[in-house]
Structures are given as structure tokens and as C-alpha cells.
Amino acid sequence: MLITPMTPSAPLAGRRIRAAVIGTGAIARGSHLPALAQLAAEGETEVVAAVDIDAGAVEAFCAEGRVPHAYTDLERMLAEQRPDLVTICTPPTLHREQSVAALRAGAWVWCEKPPVPTLADYDAVEAEEGPESGPYASIVFQHRFGSGSAHVRRLLAEQAMGRPLVAHCQTTWYRDTAYYAVPWRGRWQTEGGGPAMGHGIHQMDLLLDLLGPWSEVRAMAGRLVHDVETEDVSTALVRFENGAMATIVNSVLSPDEVSRIRIDCEQATVELTHLYGHSNANWRITPAPDVPGDRAAAWQDFGTDVPSSHLAQLRALVASMRAGERPRSSGADGRTSLELITALYKSAFTDTTVKRGEIGPGDPFYTALHGGAPGWAPAAAPVPTEVSA
Structure with a gap:
């Protein structure tokens, strides 16, 4: 029709x-x-x-x-x-x-x-x-939304706690063989990728939303347990444009499940620990020993608790629709996480450091996250070519 x-x-x-x-x-x-x-x-x-x-x-x-x-x-x-x-x-x-x-x-x-x-x-x-x-x-990047992430984003943007220096981003979950019995899971063509794409994308997106643009990534990926096409674990080192350095771990092999982001700034450490969603109580700010008490107390004021959720993001989206404005997590803002994940795979499968902006038309990883890499591309499956919509 x-x-x-x-x-x-x-x-x-x-x-x-x-x-x-x-x-x-x-x-x-x-x-x-x-x-x-x-x-x-x-x-x-x-x-x-x-x-x-x-x-x-x-x-x-x-x-x-x-x-x-x-x-x-x-x-x-x-x-x-x-x-x-x-x-x-x-x-x-x-x-x-x-x-x-x-x-x-x-x-x-x-x-x-x-x-x-x-x-x-x-x-x-x-x-x-x-x-x-x-x-x-x-x-849908609902972890960006809610009072906790908004408060920390503001503190980091203003450098209220000094420059961000070191970060850790962890999505260590557990998925058994029954999970992968669903036909489209664990396959490049239908899921796109493994835990970096399907699970860790939320925490990586939140990390990028808090710290800003990344500049380069060096990664490894493995298929350690599950009989799937994609990886079941990956690790990466990421450098940000602001100079901060981060480690990222994405796993579906971890019985003690947790989602965690930690950012060490010059004057405080910010940590978020949760699983599938967060409220103000999931955030912790630890000031350096020499930070005055009144200043540290101001950092702890998260305001009214608005948990991260689909509802919180939908409210913002509806407001953007009524204003006729581009919403958050769309366009270039929505693309940044997918670009980092693509670069993570390219780095892991080619044993190289990948810089932001280098993957575009003509690069095999632009049209398939496995990039046709030996041992990772589906057997007898050519790298997809770009087609018009």
C-alpha cells in the first residue's frame, strides 16, 4: 500500500x-x-x-x-x-x-x-x-533521563567537581543458553551484535551523555561460552576529547549481575550502581578529603527523585514534539553510541586503535558490525552492501 x-x-x-x-x-x-x-x-x-x-x-x-x-x-x-x-x-x-x-x-x-x-x-x-x-x-535511551543523571550531567558540565579524569563503565550480566534459543539473538544479521550492542549500549550511552565526545578506542572481544555468531564478552579502553580515560566491560557471562558507571574527577568520585534502572539512591558522590563540607553537601542535592524510565524519556519526547524541536537521543546525539560500539568491534577484530569519525561509507564495518573479519563474519555470508532506503 x-x-x-x-x-x-x-x-x-x-x-x-x-x-x-x-x-x-x-x-x-x-x-x-x-x-x-x-x-x-x-x-x-x-x-x-x-x-x-x-x-x-x-x-x-x-x-x-x-x-x-x-x-x-x-x-x-x-x-x-x-x-x-x-x-x-x-x-x-x-x-x-x-x-x-x-x-x-x-x-x-x-x-x-x-x-x-x-x-x-x-x-x-x-x-x-x-x-x-x-x-x-x-x-530509547531511558537511562539518560531522570533526576540522578540530570544532576550529575550538570555537575560535570560545569566542572563543579573539577575535571573528569578516569571512568569505568560496566555492564556485566548473565544470559543462559535458553536466552539464545530465541532465533534472532546472537546473530549479526538480526541482532547486530552481542552484549556490546544489545546490553551494554545503555551504560555506554549514559557514559557518553555524561562525559561528552570520545576520541579513540582500543578493544578486545571474545566468544568464551555461548555457541553464537557474536561475542559474549568485550573490553575496551576509551579516550575522551576532554582527556578522560575509561575502561568498558560488556558481558553476558557474569552471575553477579550489575550495571555500573564510576567517574573520578579532580575533587570527587561519582558512582552509579544499579541493574536495569536507577533512582537518586543509586548514585553516590564521594568528595576528596580537602573539599569543604558545604560544597560537598551541595553536590548531594539531587532534587526530587525522578527514576530513569521510559516514562521520563517519553515526557521529554512529547515536549520536543509539541515544540517542533529535535529530541535528545536522535540525530547525531543518538548516533554517538552506535558509532562507539562499531569502533569497538572494528578495534577488536582488526587489532587496531580506531578513532571517532573514521568509519564511513566504504569501510566494511559501516555496513556490518563484524566487518567481514575472519572468525567473526557468518560462514559463507558476504559483507552486506549499502542499499538505499
Whole structure:
């Protein structure tokens, strides 16, 4: 079905934002729909439709969530319902096609991580965005949002605790063989990558959001336990433009699971320890011994506790939509984490240091995170070539 291209509707002010959910699995049920429902209760949104290739699944989702229209065809839904916002909750291999379709129909996009399998895919989606006031495609990076991350981001931007010097970023989780029995997991073509892409991306994105642009990375990756195409553990050394140096560990081999970021500044250490989401209580700031008490006390004032969540990010996205402004975690801001992950893989598989900005069209890692590297590329599978949207 052909969709007549839409221009972004100006009059979002004064009416509810019409939203549609694509994919009705666990993340849609557990995170997206509750966030949309909360904003609906506040008069901000209304969920007008859901789409899934499984007719029974989408009908059950709509019945449970009181969503009026169930579809198994995305383009038909876009043509008939004309949503303002589409939230994408499908496996990564579908994200590019679905994001492009939604943007061309005039809908803003909020897409689950990993955003798309490659930088080539990301750039193809971004090329479909509106030139000035949208629609834009943003990525679900909910760990950036909430009072704790906002407070620490502000302290670091102002260098209130001195220059950031040393950082550690850790996503050490545990996934068993049953987890990888899901057909699209552990495969380059459908998941994009292993724990660096599918698990550690949240903490790496938050680290970049706090510290700013990275400049170079040196990495290793291994396939130590699981019989998969991708890695199941990686480590990296990262240098930032501000001079800070960081270590990054991403693992699905770690029974004692934790997500952690630690940043040592000249006058204090900031540490976040959690698993899948954080509140003010998960942050700790330890001042250096010679820091005056009143100054250290000011650093501890995180304000009203707003936990990181899909709801917190959705609130910000809706505000951006109403203002006609590019939201956070979209465009270049959303691309930075994917670029770091791509560089991590290239460094690990080529035994080289990779600098920011060096991976572009013509580089094999631009179109596949394995880059065709011996021992990592799928057997008898050529490196994908870039195709137009």
C-alpha cells in the first residue's frame, strides 16, 4: 500500500498526540504501553493502534490495553490512522524499514535499542527526517533521563567537581543458553551484535551523555561460552576529547549481575550502581578529603527523585514534539553510541586503535558490525552492501 507523504502537523498544541505501538512483545507491554497510558491519563497522548505480524498477539494486546485498532500491516495502519508518534518494539533487523515507513508517513519515531544493526542503517533513517521541525527518529535511551543523571550531567558540565579524569563503565550480566534459543539473538544479521550492542549500549550511552565526545578506542572481544555468531564478552579502553580515560566491560557471562558507571574527577568520585534502572539512591558522590563540607553537601542535592524510565524519556519526547524541536537521543546525539560500539568491534577484530569519525561509507564495518573479519563474519555470508532506503 502506498502512503501519501505527510508534512508534520503543526497543531499538536491543544490536542492529544496520537500514538501507535509496533510490536506487542514484552517491552511493549511492560514499558511502552504503561508510559503511554500514564501520559494518556494526563491528557497528553492517546494510543490509537498497535501492529504485530501475529494477529492473535496484537488483538490480545489491544484488548488488554484498550487500544481501539489492531493491525498486522504497518503501512495500512499508517495510512488509515495517521499517528503522530510510532513506538517501535520489534527486533533490531526490522527497525530501519519500520522507522523509514513511519517517518515517510509523517510520524515521529521512538525506537527501542539497539537502534539499527549498522551505521549505514542509522544514516538511512536519519536521511528521512524532516529538515527543520520533524518528524524525527529517536532511540530509547531511558537511562539518560531522570533526576540522578540530570544532576550529575550538570555537575560535570560545569566542572563543579573539577575535571573528569578516569571512568569505568560496566555492564556485566548473565544470559543462559535458553536466552539464545530465541532465533534472532546472537546473530549479526538480526541482532547486530552481542552484549556490546544489545546490553551494554545503555551504560555506554549514559557514559557518553555524561562525559561528552570520545576520541579513540582500543578493544578486545571474545566468544568464551555461548555457541553464537557474536561475542559474549568485550573490553575496551576509551579516550575522551576532554582527556578522560575509561575502561568498558560488556558481558553476558557474569552471575553477579550489575550495571555500573564510576567517574573520578579532580575533587570527587561519582558512582552509579544499579541493574536495569536507577533512582537518586543509586548514585553516590564521594568528595576528596580537602573539599569543604558545604560544597560537598551541595553536590548531594539531587532534587526530587525522578527514576530513569521510559516514562521520563517519553515526557521529554512529547515536549520536543509539541515544540517542533529535535529530541535528545536522535540525530547525531543518538548516533554517538552506535558509532562507539562499531569502533569497538572494528578495534577488536582488526587489532587496531580506531578513532571517532573514521568509519564511513566504504569501510566494511559501516555496513556490518563484524566487518567481514575472519572468525567473526557468518560462514559463507558476504559483507552486506549499502542499499538505499
